[in-house]
Amino acid sequence: MLSFRLPRSKSFAALDSAARDRILILDGAMGTQIQNLGLSEEDYVGTGCACHIHSDHPQKGNNDLLILTQPQAIEDIHYRYAKAGADIVETNTFSSTTIAQADYAMEEQVFALNREGARIVRRALDRATAEDGRPRFVAGAVGPTNRTASISPDVNDPGYRAVSFDDLRLAYGQQVRGLIAGGADIILIETIFDTLNAKAAIFACLEAFAEHGQQLPLMISGTITDASGRTLSGQTPTAFWHSVKHANPFTVGFNCALGAAAMRPHLAEIAAVADTRICAYPNAGLPNAFGQYDEGPAETARQVADFARDGLVNVVGGCCGTTPEHIRAIADAVASLPPRQF
Numbered sequence: 001m002l003s004f005r006l007p008r009s010k011s012f013a014a015l016d017s018a019a020r021d022r023i024l025i026l027d028g029a030m031g032t033q034i035q036n037l038g039l040s041e042e043d044y045v046g047t048g049c050a051c052h053i054h055s056d057h058p059q060k061g062n063n064d065l066l067i068l069t070q071p072q073a074i075e076d077i078h079y080r081y082a083k084a085g086a087d088i089v090e091t092n093t094f095s096s097t098t099i100a101q102a103d104y105a106m107e108e109q110v111f112a113l114n115r116e117g118a119r120i121v122r123r124a125l126d127r128a129t130a131e132d133g134r135p136r137f138v139a140g141a142v143g144p145t146n147r148t149a150s151i152s153p154d155v156n157d158p159g160y161r162a163v164s165f166d167d168l169r170l171a172y173g174q175q176v177r178g179l180i181a182g183g184a185d186i187i188l189i190e191t192i193f194d195t196l197n198a199k200a201a202i203f204a205c206l207e208a209f210a211e212h213g214q215q216l217p218l219m220i221s222g223t224i225t226d227a228s229g230r231t232l233s234g235q236t237p238t239a240f241w242h243s244v245k246h247a248n249p250f251t252v253g254f255n256c257a258l259g260a261a262a263m264r265p266h267l268a269e270i271a272a273v274a275d276t277r278i279c280a281y282p283n284a285g286l287p288n289a290f291g292q293y294d295e296g297p298a299e300t301a302r303q304v305a306d307f308a309r310d311g312l313v314n315v316v317g318g319c320c321g322t323t324p325e326h327i328r329a330i331a332d333a334v335a336s337l338p339p340r341q342f
Contacts, residue, residue, distance in 0.1 A: 006214060007215065011186070015217055022339060023315065024087045025334075028323055029322045030092050032322065051112065059104055063092060068109065077092075079128055082136055099147055099163065114177075115182040117179070118138055118183050125138065139219065148233065169207075172204035180208060193231050199244070221252070222254050252274050254267060258282060259283050260300060277340070279315035285300070297326040304334065305330075
């Protein structure tokens with residue numbers, strides 16, 4: 001049942017063909033764009049949403065909820081990234097699991113968040129494609145949740161776990177089914193700080209693909225949290241690859257946590273061992289004392305282009321602090337450079 005002996009989705013072949021020809025462009029940060037909207041609590045709750053929102057749970061900061069309460073604003077952000085050069089645009093569903101939405105008492109809306117999140121991206125991409133004829137792909141974003149399966153949150157009880165593998169599998173399964181129902185072309189498991197969480201997400205994807213009767217391409221992206229060159233749960237890039245290679249991912253790589261310069265050695269390490277495409281989408285440098293990102297589009301693009309010139313990448317984009325202008329600069333910088341061979 002849980003094998004990849006399933007027919008591939010129609011978009012799989014188109015994505016594979018595009019990736020053979022050139023370096024593909026992923027979009028940039030969603031949170032940065034949402035912060036720039038300056039939304040209030042009333043904006044987050046909205047007025048036209050049919051979903052029930054508990055009045056005793058403030059929603060400001062629940063960016064995923066804007067899929068239901070401010071869909072046009074979210075669609076416009078996706079559209080701007082598409083027009084900036086993104087081939088692959090992520091859904092605004094980073095925290096759309098029952099585990100993460102429990103903080104806002106919005107667990108009942110998880111399937112709708114994912115389904116509508118994928119539909120919104122599809123509408124934005126269809127708008128862009130109608131204008132320029134370029135095909136684009138919807139990536140269903142699957143975040144790590146706010147729980148870790150490998151590490152105890154209690155220093156006095158190292159054996160305690162706040163979440164189990166099955167808890168994660170079930171939560172991710174609901175999310176992925178919603179993304180598939182909304183028309184996602186790709187599932188992107190991202191910002192992985194604990195590979196056990198990611199393995200639960202992979203298992204959930206396999207279950208959902210089996211039910212769907214088709215295999216969607218999987219993109220898997222870890223995050224290196226500090227200068228140790230390891231994930232939060234302690235894996236090196238090489239160990240991370242060997243932990244997820246059984247999923248036959250379309251891409252593997254890193255995002256977030258570090259700017260491009262600090263990410264480079266870790267990217268080079270995984271590129272040296274992985275027999276699949278490499279994806280990198282770093283932050284716009286490191287945040288300043290106020291949590292803002294000062295690295296401009298030209299500097300980010302220059303560093304990402306260095307990845308490409310050194311034959312390290314097949315897909316590139318931006319994470320925290322990046323904007324449509326960053327993505328446009330990255331797309332221009334790598335346009336003439338060939339994708340990594342593997």
